[in-house]
Amino acid sequence: xxxxxxxxxxxxxxxxxxxxxxxxxxxxxxxxxxxxxxxxxxxxxxxxxxxxxxxxxxxxxxxxxxxxxxxxxxxxxxxxxxxxxxxxxxxxxxxxxxxxxxxxxxxxxxxxxxxxxxxxxxxxxxxxxxxxxxxxxxxxxxxxxxxxxxxxxxxxxxxxxxxxxxxxxxxxxxxxxxxxxxxxxxxxxxxxxxxxxxxxxxxxxxxxxxxxxxxxxxxxxxxxxxxxxxxxxxxxxxxxxxxxxxxxxxxxxxxxxx
Amino acid sequence: xxxxxxxxxxxxxxxxxxxxxxxxxxxxxxxxxxxxxxxxxxxxxxxxxxxxxxxxxxxxxxxxxxxxxxxxxxxxxxxxxxxxxxxxxxxxxxxxxxxxxxxxxxxxxxxxxxxxxxxxxxxxxxxxxxxxxxxxxxxxxxxxxxxxxxxxxxxxxxxxxxxxxxxxxxxxxxxxxxxxxxxxxxxxxxxxxxxxxxxxxxxxxxxxxxxxxxxxxxxxxxxxxxxxxxxxxxxxxxxxxxxxxxxxxxxxxxxxxxxxxxxxxxxxxxxxxxxxxxxxxxxxxxxxxxxxxxxxxx
Numbered sequence: 001x002x003x004x005x006x007x008x009x010x011x012x013x014x015x016x017x018x019x020x021x022x023x024x025x026x027x028x029x030x031x032x033x034x035x036x037x038x039x040x041x042x043x044x045x046x047x048x049x050x051x052x053x054x055x056x057x058x059x060x061x062x063x064x065x066x067x068x069x070x071x072x073x074x075x076x077x078x079x080x081x082x083x084x085x086x087x088x089x090x091x092x093x094x095x096x097x098x099x100x101x102x103x104x105x106x107x108x109x110x111x112x113x114x115x116x117x118x119x120x121x122x123x124x125x126x127x128x129x130x131x132x133x134x135x136x137x138x139x140x141x142x143x144x145x146x147x148x149x150x151x152x153x154x155x156x157x158x159x160x161x162x163x164x165x166x167x168x169x170x171x172x173x174x175x176x177x178x179x180x181x182x183x184x185x186x187x188x189x190x191x192x193x194x195x196x197x198x199x200x201x202x203x204x205x206x207x208x209x210x211x212x213x214x215x216x217x218x219x220x221x222x223x224x225x226x227x228x229x230x231x232x233x234x235x236x237x238x239x240x241x242x243x244x245x246x247x248x249x250x251x252x253x254x255x256x257x258x
Numbered sequence: 259x260x261x262x263x264x265x266x267x268x269x270x271x272x273x274x275x276x277x278x279x280x281x282x283x284x285x286x287x288x289x290x291x292x293x294x295x296x297x298x299x300x301x302x303x304x305x306x307x308x309x310x311x312x313x314x315x316x317x318x319x320x321x322x323x324x325x326x327x328x329x330x331x332x333x334x335x336x337x338x339x340x341x342x343x344x345x346x347x348x349x350x351x352x353x354x355x356x357x358x359x360x361x362x363x364x365x366x367x368x369x370x371x372x373x374x375x376x377x378x379x380x381x382x383x384x385x386x387x388x389x390x391x392x393x394x395x396x397x398x399x400x401x402x403x404x405x406x407x408x409x410x411x412x413x414x415x416x417x418x419x420x421x422x423x424x425x426x427x428x429x430x431x432x433x434x435x436x437x438x439x440x441x442x443x444x445x446x447x448x449x450x451x452x453x454x455x456x457x458x459x460x461x462x463x464x465x466x467x468x469x470x471x472x473x474x475x476x477x478x479x480x481x482x483x484x485x486x487x488x489x490x491x492x493x494x495x496x497x498x499x500x501x502x503x504x505x506x507x508x509x510x511x512x513x514x515x516x517x518x519x520x521x522x523x524x525x526x527x528x529x530x531x532x533x534x535x536x537x538x539x540x541x542x543x544x545x546x547x548x549x550x551x552x553x554x555x556x
Contacts, residue, residue: 060451092453102444105467114462115452164448171452 011036011175011205012057017071019052019061026052028229030071034175034222039197039206041220041237043213045252048226050209054177056080057207058094059087075175092119094175095168100184101160103152103167108144111152111163115171130170137203138166139196158189162196169204176200178208182215194219213253217241225249298537305534308527317531323498323508325517325525332510332532338415338501339510339539342490343483346422351476353423354430355465358472361431362438363460374435381428389492392421397493404504413495415507421489426479433478437471438464470551477547484540487511510536 012034019027027049034040042050055061056073059080073080080090092115103111112131113121121127131148135141140162144155152163161181168176178197182190197206197219210216216223217237224234225246233246244250309317312330320331361370361377401411441464449459465472487509495506496516514529521529 058451060447063447063450063456088453088455090453091451096451098444098448098451100444102442102448104445104448104463114449115454118449118452118454118458118462167448167452 009036010034011076012207013074013077014053014056015072015074017053017056017073018069019049019056020068021064022066026229027056030231032224032231032234034205034207036205037201037203038221039201039208039219040222040224041216042207042209042224042226043211043216043252044226044232046211047228049229050224050226051179053226053231054179054207054209057175057177058091058096060091060096062087088119092171093173094177095171095173096177097161097164097168097179097181099180101157101164103155103160103163105151105153107149108152108155108163109148111167112170115167119171134166134170135163137169137200138162139192139199140166156189158185158192161185161189161193165193165196165200173204175205175207178206180209180211183211190215213241213255225252227252301530301534301537304527305530305532305537308524308531309534311524312528312531317528318535321500323513325521325528328524330524330528330531332498332513332535334498334500335508335510335513335532336535338494338507339484341501342415342419342422342507342509343480345419346426346483347476347480349419350423350426350430350479351472354427354475354479355434355472357427357431358434358438359460359465362435363456363464374432377428377431381432385425385486385489386492388421388425389489391424392417392489392493396420400504407504409504412497412506413493414504415494415501416503418490418494418507418509419503421493422483422486425486425489426482429482430475430479433475434468434472437468437475440471441467473547473551477544477551480543480547481540484543485511485536487515491516510539 010033012032014030014032014034017027017030018025030049030053032053042054044050052061056069057075057080061067061069069081071081075090075094079085104114106114109131112134113127116127116130121130132141132145135144140159143159144150144163147154152160155163161184165176165181182193185193194215197208200206201221208216208220220237222234223237223240225232225240225244225248227248233240233244233249235245240249241253244253308330312320317330317332318336319333320329321333322329322331323334357377361373365373396417397413400414400417404411404414445463445467446459449463450456454462490509491512494509494512496508496512497506498508498513499505501507510532513532517525518529
C-alpha cells in the first residue's frame with residue numbers, strides 16, 4: 001500500500017449509533033467517519049458523550065452493566081457490533097490509552113509483553129523484538145532500555161503514559177484510541193506525548209478525546225464536536241477552529257461555555 | 259504588651275495535655291511489647307530445662323513419645339504438624355483464591371455481600387464446633403475409606419487436614435477477597451483493552467496485583483492451622499506415631515491439653531518444652547512469611 005492510497009481512506013465508519021445507559025440516552029444517532037492515518041480529535045464539554053463514543057469503537061462499553069447500543073460501527077468495512085465478532089481480536093486491532101497512566105504493577109518488560117503473551121506469542125526472541133519495537137515506537141526506549149526488569153510504577157507519570165502507549169502498540173493495532181491521555185500530566189510530558197502522536201499517525205489511525213482545545217488544534221487533522229450526546233459537527237480541524245458551521249461549536253471553542 | 263500574634267495563654271496547658279497523652283500512648287504501646295517479651299522469656303525459662311534434661315537431639319528427633327517410660331521424642335508430632343499445615347494450605351490457598359475471585363468479580367454485588375457475611379461468620383465459629391462437625395461428618399467417611407482399604411478404622415491425619423482446610427478457608431477467602439476488591443479497576447480495564455478475556459484479566463492482572471493481601475491471608479491461615487488444637491484432637495486419633503495420612507496422628511498442639519491434667523515431674527516439663535517448640539515454630543513462620551510479604555509488596 002503506498003502513501004497516496006492510505007491517505008483519505010475511511011478507517012472507521014459509524015452509522016446511526018445510539019447508546020443508552022439504562023434510561024439515559026448518551027449517544028444520539030451519531031454518524032462519523034474516521035480517516036486512516038489521521039489524528040481525529042473528539043471535543044466537547046464534560047458528559048457530552050465523546051469518551052462514550054470512543055469506547056464504542058473497541059467495545060469497552062460492553063463491560064458496563066445496563067448499556068444498550070444500536071447502530072453500526074464499521075472497522076475496515078467489518079461491523080464491530082456484528083454477529084460472531086470476537087472482541088478480543090477487535091481490541092487487539094484497536095488499542096486504547098487511558099486518561100490516567102495505568103501500567104500494571106509488574107516490570108516494564110512484562111507490561112509490554114502482557115498483550116502479545118495473551119495473544120499467544122511465547123518465544124523469548126519474538127517477545128524481545130516486540131518489546132524493543134514497541135518501546136521505540138512510543139519514544140521511551142532510551143529511557144528504559146537498561147531497566148527492563150524494574151517495576152513500571154517506578155517511572156514518572158509521563159513515562160508511564162508512554163509505556164502504556166507502548167503496551168498498546170505491542171499488540172500491533174491499526175487504531176489507537178486515547179482518552180484524554182495528557183490530562184494527568186505536566187506540560188513537558190504533555191509535549192512529549194503530543195510529539196509522539198504526530199509521529200504515530202504515520203502508522204496508526206488515532207482517535208483522541210481531549211478537553212484541551214489548543215491540544216486539539218495542535219495535533220489533530222480532523223475534529224468532531226459533541227454536545228449532549230449529539231455529534232454537532234465534524235470537519236478538518238482548521239475549518240472547525242477558523243469557521244465553525246454551527247453556532248454551538250463556535251460558542252464552545254471560543255470558550256463561551258464548557 | 260497584650261497577646262502578640264500567634265501565642266496564647268492556653269499554650270502551656272495544651273502542651274501539658276499533649277505530653278500526658280503521649281506518655282499514655284507510649285505505655286499502651288510498651289504493654290504490648292512487654293507482653294511478647296515476657297511470654298518469650300517465660301516459655302524459654304519453663305521449657306528449656308526439660309529439653310536440656312532430655313537432650314535437644316533426643317527431644318526434637320526422638321521418634322518415641324512414651325512418658326511412662328521416660329521417652330520424650332516429639333519428631334512424630336513435629337512432622338505431623340508440618341505435614342498437616344502444609345497440606346491444608348496447599349488445598350485451601352488455591353481454593354480460597356478462586357472463591358475470593360468468584361465473590362468479588364463474578365457474581366452481582368448483593369449476592370456477594372450475603373455470601374461474604376456468611377463466610378465471615380464461619381471464621382468466628384469456635385474450633386470445638388468444627389471438631390464436632392469433623393467427628394460426626396468427616397470421620398465416618400474416612401472410616402469407610404479405611405475399611406475399604408483394609409486398614410483399622412480410627413481418627414487420622416487426613417481427617418485433621420480436612421478439618422484444618424475447612425477452618426482456614428474462611429480466613430483466606432475473606433482476606434483475599436478484600437485484597438482483590440481493593441485492586442483498582444484500571445488494571446482490569448487495561449487488560450481488557452489489550453484484548454484479554456474477562457477471566458484472563460482477573461487472573462493475570464487483578465489477582466497478581468492483590469498478591470500482598472493474598473499472602474497476608476495465607477500467613478493468617480498458616481498461623482491458625484499450626485496453632486489449632488481442639489478440632490484436631492477430636493478427629494486425628496492422637497497416637498504419637500510417624501505421620502501417615504490414613505493412620506492416627508498427633509499434632510504438636512495435641513499433647514499439652516491431652517496430658518496436662520495427669521502429668522507431673524519431667525513429663526510436665528516436657529509439655530512445656532513442646533510449648534516452647536510450638537512457640538518458636540509460629541514465630542519463625544510469622545517472621546519468614548512477613549519477610550516474603552514485604553518482598554512481594556516491593
